[in-house]
Amino acid sequence: MTINKLAIIGGSGLYDVEEFKNRELIKLNTPWGNPSDEILKTKYKEKEVFFLPRHGRGHFISPSNINFRANIDALKQLGVTDIVSVSAVGSLKEDLPPGKFVIVDQFIDRTFARSKTFFEDEIVAHVSMANPTSNSLMNACEDAIKKSNIDYQRNGTYVVMEGPQFSTLAESNLYRSWKADVIGMTNMPEAKLAREAEIRYASVSMVTDFDCWHPDHDNVDVQQVIKVLLSNADKAKVMIKILIDNFEKYIDPKDPTNNCLDVAIITAPEKRTQKTIKKLNTIAGRVLNK
Template sequence: MYYSADIGVIGGSGLYELGKEVKKIEVDTPYGKPSDEVSLLKVGAKTIAFIPRHGKEHTLNPSEINYRANIHALKSLGVKAVVSPCCVGSLKFAMKPGDFVVTDQFINLTSGRKDTFFEKPKVNHLSSAHPYDDKLRVLAIEAAKECGIPVHDGGTVMVINGPRFSTVAESRMFALLGADVVNMTQYPEGYLCLEQEIPVVNIALITDYDAGLEGHPDIKPVTNDEVIRVLNENAEKVKALIFKFVEKFEV
């Protein structure tokens, strides 16, 4: 049976489903299996294809995710855009836990990940100067504001291997390099969308202040418990923002 979808959503930590009324399908790709089954759900006249990035039981650490399979699966379903929500640690005092950031740039510090579809015999060199789609970013920011969610327009995400959190020295270095937030999964996910010619937008929930901030000794380094607490407090906001975005997106 042939299935199709209008928009792909790849859920990060704490976002393992978007709804209960879904059709779950297995999708095979030349790159292996995606992180989990793909859930198809209707939002008005549109169909979302949802994949939990870490698997539905959060069994995949950031470097174990089969990013190519996830993106290829969404491409095979015909999605016209990908929404890539994730959790981030802030490197700027003004970007507070509970805020959202619609990033516009990334810096990749990961290693060892399969990060291209362009392997022999087809090798290509693609510009990633502007990795996130500006039109989708505008929609995401408008959606956040309409939902009453504090949102920052633009920001650079530093992508690290994980699963460990940063040292204080690393966090300081990331800020000096011009990053605003830190994450473990935006690369190669966003770039692979570019290779497949799928516009992508990153909507990031700030859960913590990474390893603390210079000049703010009262701000303690991130802990997993703190991340989970902020996630739980904002889980419904993430879903509301995604659904509002989908409502505004024109297929």
């Protein structure tokens, strides 16, 4: 019987919830280096849940310098089966004002300075990213958001830019012409790596500002973003408690993420060295050690 375990990747303030008891900080090493910070293991209504601050506690890691591979590997080591990303984004549409949440179902990856795969050395795998988020986990997120009385949009396209600078006006207008909904700096390659690790992934984006395309918001101000971010975080804490309680009800045993590596690895068995198989043990040991 599979034990389903949920992890939240997001800001360090999301786990400051009084009801989270029996807190334990876990320090892990991975073949890809160290994750962003120690991972918090805690319980809510007797359910185990993990929290990983993406930028480290105190927000000291730039988006381009996040060790995404180590983060995903570490969570997989802990037996995590489901990840919900909670992240701040800018809005590319008039009807997505600051304070609104978006359950993202598509990404446009515009990053270029990040390691994007676990399968870079000797063993090659091609996983499908046509539908990068888990529909069943999105349903769980939607239920939690509704019960939290948060204004939200189901489905939306997230442009992931490199950063840490915000967009130019020309870039912002380009992304709007693509009909994208929000823009941020963190969900790629996170979503790709979660898929390679066969971990179901969902993204809840919290709008903090209109991107610079908006005539009244041509200069994105960090202090203003933080003000909305703190308000959003309070709402997100309520959502997360409901999500921890409900996510297992929505799990689909036929979710394509569950066994996606079965048809992804293309490298001939005789070309796979034990050194690389060992390195990939946490991520792909299920298929490589058969």
